[in-house]
Amino acid sequence: MSLQHLRDKAAVVGVGKSALGRNLGLDALTLMSHAFKAALEDSGLKKEEVDGLIVNTGGAECDRLPQLLGIDVQWSSQTWSHGRMSGIILEWAAMVVHAGLARNVLCIAGYSSHTVRTRTVRGGSGEAFRPGGGPHWEAPEYGIIHPGTLPTLAFQRYCHLYGYKPDLLGAVSVAQRKHASLNPDAVYRQRITLDDYKKARFVVEPLRLYDFAAVNDGAVALIVSSAEQAGACRKRPVYLSGMQGMQGGKEWVIFSRTNMGVAQQSLSREARQVNQAVYRMAGVEPKDIDAVEIYDSFSPEVIFDLEDFGFCPPGEALGWIQGGRIEPKGELPVNTHGGHLSEGMLGGFNHLAEAVRQARGECGERQVPNARLVQYTLGPGVSIIFRGT
Amino acid sequence: MANEQPPLPSITPLYEPYYHYTRQRELRMQRCQACGHVRYPFTALCPACHAEATEWARMSGRGAVASFAIYHQAFHPWFQNRLPYNVALVDLEEGPRVPTNIVDIRNEDIRIGMPVEAVFEDVTDDITLVKFKPRRA
Numbered sequence: 158m159s160l161q162h163l164r165d166k167a168a169v170v171g172v173g174k175s176a177l178g179r180n181l182g183l184d185a186l187t188l189m190s191h192a193f194k195a196a197l198e199d200s201g202l203k204k205e206e207v208d209g210l211i212v213n214t215g216g217a218e219c220d221r222l223p224q225l226l227g228i229d230v231q232w233s234s235q236t237w238s239h240g241r242m243s244g245i246i247l248e249w250a251a252m253v254v255h256a257g258l259a260r261n262v263l264c265i266a267g268y269s270s271h272t273v274r275t276r277t278v279r280g281g282s283g284e285a286f287r288p289g290g291g292p293h294w295e296a297p298e299y300g301i302i303h304p305g306t307l308p309t310l311a312f313q314r315y316c317h318l319y320g321y322k323p324d325l326l327g328a329v330s331v332a333q334r335k336h337a338s339l340n341p342d343a344v345y346r347q348r349i350t351l352d353d354y355k356k357a358r359f360v361v362e363p364l365r366l367y368d369f370a371a372v373n374d375g376a377v378a379l380i381v382s383s384a385e386q387a388g389a390c391r392k393r394p395v396y397l398s399g400m401q402g403m404q405g406g407k408e409w410v411i412f413s414r415t416n417m418g419v420a421q422q423s424l425s426r427e428a429r430q431v432n433q434a435v436y437r438m439a440g441v442e443p444k445d446i447d448a449v450e451i452y453d454s455f456s457p458e459v460i461f462d463l464e465d466f467g468f469c470p471p472g473e474a475l476g477w478i479q480g481g482r483i484e485p486k487g488e489l490p491v492n493t494h495g496g497h498l499s500e501g502m503l504g505g506f507n508h509l510a511e512a513v514r515q516a517r518g519e520c521g522e523r524q525v526p527n528a529r530l531v532q533y534t535l536g537p538g539v540s541i542i543f544r545g546t
Numbered sequence: 547m548a549n550e551q552p553p554l555p556s557i558t559p560l561y562e563p564y565y566h567y568t569r570q571r572e573l574r575m576q577r578c579q580a581c582g583h584v585r586y587p588f589t590a591l592c593p594a595c596h597a598e599a600t601e602w603a604r605m606s607g608r609g610a611v612a613s614f615a616i617y618h619q620a621f622h623p624w625f626q627n628r629l630p631y632n633v634a635l636v637d638l639e640e641g642p643r644v645p646t647n648i649v650d651i652r653n654e655d656i657r658i659g660m661p662v663e664a665v666f667e668d669v670t671d672d673i674t675l676v677k678f679k680p681r682r683a
Contacts, residue, residue, distance in 0.1 A: 290587070290645070294645070296555075296633075296645040297553035297554075297555075297622065298552070298553055298554055298555040298669070298673075298675055299633055299645050299646055299647050299675070299677075300553075300617060300622075300625055300628075300631055300633055300647065301633045301645050302553070302621040302622050302625075303617075303619075303621050306615060306633060309615045310613040310614070310615050310633070310634075310635055311613070313613045313614065313615055313658070314612060314613040314635075314658060317613075317658040317659075358618065359616070359618040359630075360617075360618060360619050361615050361616070361617050361618070361619070361633075362615060362616035362617075362618060362630070363615070364615075407593060
């Protein structure tokens with residue numbers, strides 16, 4: 158079976174978001190209910206037609222949600238609350254509808270300060286103390302507690318290897334805040350300058366306050382249907398054209414570029430570009446992509462993914478993003494909703510929603526003109542190329 | 547200050563020998579008895595050749611700073627009065643890249659590539675951590 162087998166065989170037919178904000182005072186299930194209702198309206202489907210469910214929050218929501226949402230699902234699954242599986246959820250859904258196990262799969266995530274968030278951010282919980290390092294290679298006994306430490310360490314090494322001043326990273330936060338200023342949903346809409354960036358306090362030096370995701374409450378729902386089913390929905394379908402899974406191995410760690418992370422067993426520490434499957438599946442190249450939504454809990458991820466996914470060669474991204482290239486009207490707009498840094502932290506689900514809406518052309522002031530191919534990435538490996546019609 | 551206990555590592559059976567040796571001021575890691583690969587993180591199978599037999603081989607303790615960062619905010623009460631503090635990755639001569647702290651140096655003097663050597667710091671009666679200090683190349 159060739160890699161092209163799944164190209165355009167499934168589509169996102171509905172997108173919905175709850176309110177976003179800091180401490181909204183609502184629990185995650187309530188926010189998810191709001192997002193589901195919005196996605197259902199967007200799709201034109203009836204709730205009785207939703208027969209699949211994948212959810213990525215911390216509890217046993219795959220049995221609670223069907224009751225709360227009034228749906229009967231024939232196929233359901235659940236991942237952990239971390240954003241690294243968000244893209245994968247859509248990929249599963251595409252496989253499920255293509256295989257005929259369900260017709261319309263609800264993919265949903267919700268975050269609330271009343272439920273899951275503090276577990277990962279505070280580092281004081283069990284997960285960070287997994288033997289050999291936490292899920293982001295935390296090592297609390299050495300004070301490596303914040304999940305952004307690894308990308309910070311990788312970024313510091315990156316600057317050393319390629320001769321950059323770390324403050325150049327400010328171009329990411331400045332660009333994303335510019336995008337967010339055009340997005341009525343964004344939690345942080347006030348534009349910042351490079352000077353504002355440089356004046357902000359260090360959190361984990363060389364990263365500053367603006368390099369970290371704005372943690373907040375909110376939920377996103379997407380409905381994935383088979384290509385045949387998608388044609389009957391309210392809006393034009395956005396196809397999942399190319400997909401690539403989470404990678405793992407001796408050189409890979411989350412949020413870093415190849416061979417720049419910790420706990421690696423290989424002595425080969427050369428950068429190499431391996432993210433090609435997503436392009437082969439979609440039959441396109443990086444130069445064909447109209448906008449990229451990059452998982453950005455920490456701004457160095459933007460640098461690493463631009464290189465890992467072939468938008469520029471290893472060692473060049475930090476220079477390449479200067480001068481407005483990833484800003485609105487730039488050559489390659491990145492995180493057109495503002496990303497986690499400015500729209501808000503929704504585990505990458507907001508990136509997926511934005512990719513679909515950009516590919517539909519319904520993003521108003523922040524719309525990338527004629528966007529048809531919009532890519533989602535989360536290094537190492539996760540990527541989806543969305544194709545509008 | 548209340549609750550001022552240092553965060554401690556999780557020690558499972560696979561990690562017990564490592565901490566047994568650090569208490570004795572020795573840095574040892576698993577070395578595959580079949581192919582010689584030094585394993586880190588510690589594993590039941592050699593990731594290179596899948597042999598199980600391993601010995602806890604003494605490391606030279608020498609390495610170089612692969613990267614570092616400075617915490618200016620405490621995310622655990624223990625560090626509240628210890629800011630700013632450094633965290634680092636050190637490449638051991640034998641291969642593994644390990645998380646650690648650099649000691650006996652001002653944060654602003656730490657450099658990537660700097661030669662370092664292991665030192666041992668008792669954090670409780672039972673747990674000794676491996677840290678690194680600058681060494682003359």
